Amino acid sequence: MENKELFEKMTEALVEGDSEELVRLVEQAIEKVGPLEIVEKGMTPGMTDVGNKFGEGEVYLPELLMAAEAWEEAMKILKPKLLEVGASIKKTGTVVVGTVQTDIHEIGKNILANLLTTAGFDVHDVGCDVPATKFLAKAEEVEADIIAASAIMSTTIPYQKDVIDLLKSKGLRDKYIVLVGGGVVTQEWADKIGADGYGDLASDGVETAKQLMLKKKGA
Ligand code: B12
Incomplete structure (x- = not known):
């Protein structure tokens, strides 16, 4: 099967929430395609598609959860490969990644964590529904350079501000680079x-x- 066809079939399997088929396709693809390309070209379009369909009321919660489960199953194969790629690169920096307080959406955050790992960052994933204090405690513990806070809902993006406000209140704002992203987050909000x-x-x-990181190291 051509790579393009494999990717299209992966997208289909995700949309249908077919874990077995997705895992079979990923196992087939991993023989000839890098893990990052599989995540970006085969799986991310599928999850985005399911997400859009859910948003438009074309698919419902059970289908969505099946897609999320299929994603997790496929990642069991891909994650060790992504880690291998990341391990072969000189360490770029240390990042604490998480989804903010009261928000349990983790798919985007997991993609970010995987891509950062592949780019050679040392990634510490604190999970989802994470209060600002936990982001900071982990960052201090692992001597992080970056705190990356994901928030997917309009009701939860204020907790990204909480992380920054906490750093300011502790006099630590300049110690960490803060990255934000996720569903409804915009450049305007980040600014x-x-x-x-x-x-x-x-x-x-x-x-x-x-x-x-380049800027930080040059400073
Ligand atoms: C999957 C999903 C769920 C799953 C989550 C499963 C899981 N394990 O993560 C479940 C079913 C649990 C869920 C629950 C809920 N959900 Co929901 N969910 C979604 C859905 C369909 C897809 C989200 C997703 O994973 N997208 C795919 C990923 C890849 O996209 P992403 O997260 O945006 O991430 C990308 C970028 O934003 C970026 N990124 C993400 N984080 C970061 C961080 C940084 C630092 C950077 C740089 C980049 C970055 O990278 C990713 C890829 O490039 C969206 C609809 C949609 N179209 O998006 C609704 C959606 C987000 N959910 C919504 C809602 C309302 C809820 C619930 C409140 C539903 C309910 N009534 O119970 C609950 C909330 C639970 C909670 N407390 O958090 C709303 C939010 C509305 C809003 N704008 O505020 C949405 C938009 C659906 C809708 N149209 O109403 N949901």
Whole structure:
């Protein structure tokens, strides 16, 4: 099967929430395609498609959860490969990644964590529904360079501001680079709350993280 066809079939399998088929296709693809390309070209379009269909009322919660489950199953194969790629690169910096308080959407955050790992960052994923204090505690513990906070809902983006406000109140604002992103987050919002960087897609976030690290190291 051509790569393009494999990717299209992966997207279909995700939309149908068919874990078995997705895993079979990923196993087939991994023989000849890099893990990052599989995530970006085969799986991300599928999840985005399901997300849009859910938003438009074309699919319902059970289908959505099946797609999320299929994603997780396929990632069990891909994650170790992504880690191998990341391990072969000189460490770019240390990042604490999480989804903010009261928000349990983790798919976008997981994509970001995987892409950062592949780009050579040392990534500490604190999970979802994470209060600002936990982001900071982890960042202090692992001596992070960057805190990347994902928020998908309009009701939860204020908690990204909480992270920045907490840093300010502790006199630590300049110690960390703060990146924000996720569903409804915009550059305008990032500017408004005083974040250092924003990414529409996870891959944009990785580029921004690399640029900001270069700036930090040069400073
Ligand atoms: C999957 C999903 C769920 C799943 C989550 C499963 C999981 N394990 O993550 C479940 C079913 C649990 C869920 C629950 C809910 N959901 Co929901 N969900 C979605 C859905 C369909 C897709 C989200 C997703 O994963 N997208 C795919 C990923 C890849 O996209 P992404 O998260 O935006 O991430 C990309 C970028 O934004 C970026 N990125 C993400 N984070 C970061 C961080 C940084 C630093 C950077 C740089 C980049 C970056 O990288 C990613 C890829 O490039 C969206 C609809 C949609 N069309 O988006 C609704 C949606 C987000 N959900 C919504 C709602 C309302 C809810 C519920 C309140 C529903 C309810 N009534 O119970 C609950 C909330 C639970 C909670 N407290 O958090 C609304 C939010 C409305 C709003 N604008 O505020 C949406 C938009 C649906 C809708 N149209 O109403 N949901």
